Amino acid sequence: xxLRILLNRVKTDTLLKKNMTKFIKKEDLYKLLNSxxxxxEIIGPKQIANKGIFxxxxxSIEDLYLxxxxxxxxxxxxxxxxxxxxxxxxxxxxxxxxxxxxxxxKRRIIIGLRPCEAKGLILLDKxxxxxxxxxxxxxxxxxxVIVGLACAKPDKSCFCTSMDGSPTGSRGxxxxxxAVEDGFIVEIYSDKGKEAFSSLGKEPDEHxxxxxxxxxxxxxxxxxxxxxxxxxxxxxxxxxYWDKVSFPCLSCGVCTYLCPTCHCFELVDEGxxxxxxxxxxxxxxxxxxxxxxxxxxxKKERYRQRVFHKFDYFKKIFGENLCVGCGRCIxxxxxxxxxxxxxxxxxxxxxx
Amino acid sequence: xETKNIYLPRLAEITxxxxxxxxxxxxxxxxxLVYKPGQFVEFSVFGEGEAPFCIxxxxxxxxxxxxxxxxxxxxxxxxxELNIGDTVGIRGPYGNGFPVENLKNKNILFVAGGIGLAxxxxxxxxxxxxxxxxxxxxxxxxxxxxxxxxxxxxYPIWEKxxxxxxxxxxxxxEDNWSCMVGxxxxxxxxxxxxxxxxxxxxxxxxxxxxxxxxxLLKLGFCPEAIMTTLEMKMKCGMGKCGRCxxxxxxxxxxxxxxxxxxxxxxxx
Numbered sequence: 001x002x003l004r005i006l007l008n009r010v011k012t013d014t015l016l017k018k019n020m021t022k023f024i025k026k027e028d029l030y031k032l033l034n035s036x037x038x039x040x041e042i043i044g045p046k047q048i049a050n051k052g053i054f055x056x057x058x059x060s061i062e063d064l065y066l067x068x069x070x071x072x073x074x075x076x077x078x079x080x081x082x083x084x085x086x087x088x089x090x091x092x093x094x095x096x097x098x099x100x101x102x103x104x105x106k107r108r109i110i111i112g113l114r115p116c117e118a119k120g121l122i123l124l125d126k127x128x129x130x131x132x133x134x135x136x137x138x139x140x141x142x143x144x145v146i147v148g149l150a151c152a153k154p155d156k157s158c159f160c161t162s163m164d165g166s167p168t169g170s171r172g173x174x175x176x177x178x179a180v181e182d183g184f185i186v187e188i189y190s191d192k193g194k195e196a197f198s199s200l201g202k203e204p205d206e207h208x209x210x211x212x213x214x215x216x217x218x219x220x221x222x223x224x225x226x227x228x229x230x231x232x233x234x235x236x237x238x239x240x241y242w243d244k245v246s247f248p249c250l251s252c253g254v255c256t257y258l259c260p261t262c263h264c265f266e267l268v269d270e271g272x273x274x275x276x277x278x279x280x281x282x283x284x285x286x287x288x289x290x291x292x293x294x295x296x297x298x299k300k301e302r303y304r305q306r307v308f309h310k311f312d313y314f315k316k317i318f319g320e321n322l323c324v325g326c327g328r329c330i331x332x333x334x335x336x337x338x339x340x341x342x343x344x345x346x347x348x349x350x351x352x
Numbered sequence: 353x354e355t356k357n358i359y360l361p362r363l364a365e366i367t368x369x370x371x372x373x374x375x376x377x378x379x380x381x382x383x384x385l386v387y388k389p390g391q392f393v394e395f396s397v398f399g400e401g402e403a404p405f406c407i408x409x410x411x412x413x414x415x416x417x418x419x420x421x422x423x424x425x426x427x428x429x430x431x432x433e434l435n436i437g438d439t440v441g442i443r444g445p446y447g448n449g450f451p452v453e454n455l456k457n458k459n460i461l462f463v464a465g466g467i468g469l470a471x472x473x474x475x476x477x478x479x480x481x482x483x484x485x486x487x488x489x490x491x492x493x494x495x496x497x498x499x500x501x502x503x504x505x506x507y508p509i510w511e512k513x514x515x516x517x518x519x520x521x522x523x524x525x526e527d528n529w530s531c532m533v534g535x536x537x538x539x540x541x542x543x544x545x546x547x548x549x550x551x552x553x554x555x556x557x558x559x560x561x562x563x564x565x566x567x568l569l570k571l572g573f574c575p576e577a578i579m580t581t582l583e584m585k586m587k588c589g590m591g592k593c594g595r596c597x598x599x600x601x602x603x604x605x606x607x608x609x610x611x612x613x614x615x616x617x618x619x620x
Contacts (some may be wrong), residue, residue: 022548047408065438085356086357086359086360087359087360087361089396089398089399089441090398095439096363096398097363098360098361098363098398098441100357100360112443127591127592128592131590131591132358132590132591132592133355133356134356134358134592135356135357135358136353137354209554234599234617237617237618263592263594264593264594264595265587265588265592265593266587266593267359267401267402267587267588267593268401269396269397269398269399269401269402271399272399274359274402276359279593281594283557286583286595287585287595287596288585289425289584289585290403290424290425290426290427290428291424291425293558294491295584299580305597308599309594309597312600313597313599313600317600323613
């Protein structure tokens with residue numbers, strides 16, 4: 001089966017005027033995905049023994065894991081590769097040349113993405129698909145259909161509802177699956193999603209519709225962490241609060257690596273190939289200048305930058321927090337730093 | 353339509369290299385570029401990496417651009433080893449540049465320290481080429497020693513320009529030095545430049561900026577009338593890579609030229 005819209009490389013999906021809702025049996029969904037395997041790369045969560053859940057390109061749909069556990073890494077690596085060649089430089093007939101790195105032409109279906117991560121893509125769009133457009137990121141976005149999975153059981157470190165999200169949120173999704181008894185209720189939001197999923201399944205019956213509304217209502221109530229981000233953190237920029245909260249930080253950077261919205265990068269020329277590589281504000285050499293001057297010399301400035309970038313600067317520029325409340329930085333921090341507590345306990349007003 | 357690769361540099365040939373000081377060279381490049389004084393480019397030395405440099409010549413004095421480079425790190429060292437005829441990559445121009453329209457009919461005070469004169473030189477020559485648009489021009493240029501002064505052969509031209517004063521200073525007294533001695537903020541206190549209808553434009557090392565701002569405020573310049581051009585490690589030049597922000601402002605995109613009023617809360 002081929003998807004016309006995707007093959008035509010439509011730039012962005014257009015949202016449908018009215019969502020479509022379907023019920024699909026589990027075996028029918030897997031059958032459909034199997035039929036896509038020929039023309040598409042299918043990326044989804046996969047259980048890897050002794051390691052956990054990871055988003056991987058799937059060779060067989062049988063490997064797809066649509067259970068309650070969360071993927072350890074976000075799927076951002078399929079949009080912003082951790083190291084990606086941007087251009088080559090070289091010589092031709094004794095003259096210097098530069099050449100664009102080729103863009104992959106692979107169309108993909110990314111399935112099992114949680115609502116927080118899909119929202120993260122919308123936040124990344126604001127950076128990479130804005131005034132200066134990053135062609136490789138946009139290429140990856142254009143060629144992907146996002147088929148999400150609503151969260152059945154949020155983790156104790158989740159706080160999406162405090163970030164204006166929800167375990168059943170549809171922002172950034174083409175399609176969202178709700179796991180119910182013997183199958184999935186499927187909400188379809190975009191043309192891309194319609195193209196892929198409208199042919200199968202049937203209208204949900206009354207019981208299934210009720211199940212869906214109950215699902216949506218109840219899942220938000222399962223989120224344990226609820227807090228309000230201060231409207232403006234700038235009065236406490238100089239507070240010694242940042243010394244205190246950054247004290248345990250090991251500067252390992254795992255929070256930036258696992259964050260679905262952290263996107264800071266380095267440009268590295270290696271062997272006449274320029275790469276865009278993941279980088280992060282947790283590292284001291286991130287801002288270290290050749291002269292030896294470092295405007296963010298200690299953990300205090302670096303951790304403050306992380307919090308301010310997410311909850312102050314980005315909000316001032318783009319109108320929302322650069323955080324989706326997925327909880328990865330909390331779950332995987334080796335010293336158990338909790339950004340949700342750090343932000344919600346921030347001293348109010350100016351002063352120490 | 354394919355989106356253009358925003359990271360792909362244009363090729364530019366080095367047409368001239370001038371040794372300004374023992375560790376600063378000015379590179380002239382064959383490149384047609386529309387830019388404003390105060391904007392910068394990302395210089396690519398292929399195989400070594402990229403680094404940002406302000407354009408140090410005035411757009412009124414094209415064709416071609418000039419960048420002055422102090423040998424400091426990996427890319428600048430590689431750049432210093434290049435010769436006339438070699439090719440580099442250029443992305444840009446980036447940044448906002450100086451608000452030249454707002455400077456018209458004002459007294460302009462340039463305050464530079466060391467290589468900080470580079471972005472100001474672009475604007476100084478721009479102002480001198482359109483002399484009738486501006487009132488008096490005062491240039492205070494300091495360096496650690498006379499060996500570290502850049503663009504020396506332009507000083508006599510600047511001094512001779514209409515209603516233009518040049519104050520040169522070095523940090524410590526030297527033999528055969530007839531100009532001023534002392535750090536830039538102290539010199540400003542001595543010469544007391546007029547603050548009415550004036551704009552001060554400051555560029556230099558962080559320590560100079562830190563001590564110069566209070567002096568300018570004391571002389572009567574309001575924070576809105578003090579412009580500075582800042583530098584940080586600007587990698588992408590497009591407000592994406594996340595390093596060069598001061599508060600919510602990206603130096604590469606929203607700057608590098610800011611009024612002191614914009615950044616004073618974040619320059620600690």
